[in-house]
Amino acid sequence: MVSKVEVFLLGVMIIGWSSYVDAKNTEHSDMIVSSAVTARNENFCQLCQDFTTRTINFLKENETQTNIISNLHQVCFLLHSSKQQCISLVDCYSSILSAEIAKVEPKQLCDKVKFCEKEEGVHLIKNDDPCTICHNVVDEILTKLDDPDAQLQIIQTLLKGCNRIENFSHQCKKLVLEYGPILLVNAYKFFEKTDVCTAIHACKAHKEADIGPEFLAVSSA
Template identity: 50%
Template sequence: MGTSANITLLGVTMDSRLNFLVLMLVISFACANAKSLASLDVFGELFFVQVDNEIQSESHIVRNEKLCTLCKEFASQALYYLGENVTQTQVTDILHKACSKLHSLEQQCITLVDYYAPLFFLEVSKTSPEEFCDKVNLCDSNAQVSLPKHDNACTLCQDILGEVLSKLQDPDTELEVIEILLKGCNKMENFVQKCKKLVFQYGPLILANAEKLLEKTDLCTSIHACKTSQQVAETILASA
């Protein structure tokens, strides 16, 4: 990779990796059904959020080879994080707490979590960064992704979040998510009807909360794409 895209992976904390993972998964979902290069722009931009300060490109065309390499590095970090036992326990605990809010369906929810969470982590352990990046079409040798010019990583990150929020506010997106979840319920054998009931009852609420989370949480600062208010103040004082 060139000096214009030096990836700052060393020293990344577990919390920032988790925030990045959340952002990556949200963007993956937002672009899951996209087929045009324009829609790939949003996903491709994600992998430049943690580059050093400025992204320089005379033609503003980022070849897929560079995106593929960046995708593999970030995917490797995310998959490693999900593979850690501590992480798996934390995820399961969060799901159990969510089940406690379902009142009469709490026990059925916990049963589903205990059964499917290990299967999910097993599938994750079988997935390689190469496979993931192939599935999201970032390692297609014939592909090129056009990226708009951005002054810095912070502006880029904020633009990406704006795109994601726009997707979440689209009623068509909500319907697509509900449809996917309902299809997933068909694989749950004895819990099909209960699963579908949960989807209809809580699906829209979960999506609304996801939108509020992105609006209230400064993810761009959390993943160090943007400076904190303290860092901005220090920069101003230093230049005074």
């Protein structure tokens, strides 16, 4: 359903974390094996939890949720005859979003994406600066959103989510199939134009000058 994109914004951050590890595990020149694996891994685990907490707090902000809902309402206006029903679904799911985000536990999430493993011989990434990691994650998210296979997987996930809305399951799936691609494009633009890392305080404002232009926020009142 259209409103599932709200949950998707959090989901892509998770995808970014997961794909970042997978991608880096294939780049041997950018990895080291630490002589103090447990200590270093605990440090990286903490970075993951801090970053996830900041992301969740960012999505919890009233202004952020208001902007997301406003964008989804604009998509609903494209539906013409189904416009009002779409708006009702968005408004319904906006309240569910807050409840779902509140349930997310950073430690459990980081365990799931294997950022808190303690096995010996785990390959660790050299740079554990949260700002650098955040920008690499955003870069991976943009890559995922531009990948047709990843787009298909996201659409399939949204369709499965429609099954949770018993009374509107059919309408939900129809909206996902018709407008899912549009929403993915909008999500890509969001991460391309918004300096998420500064917004969630993974980067300090004075570091923006050192970040490539592709990561800087684009003014778009």
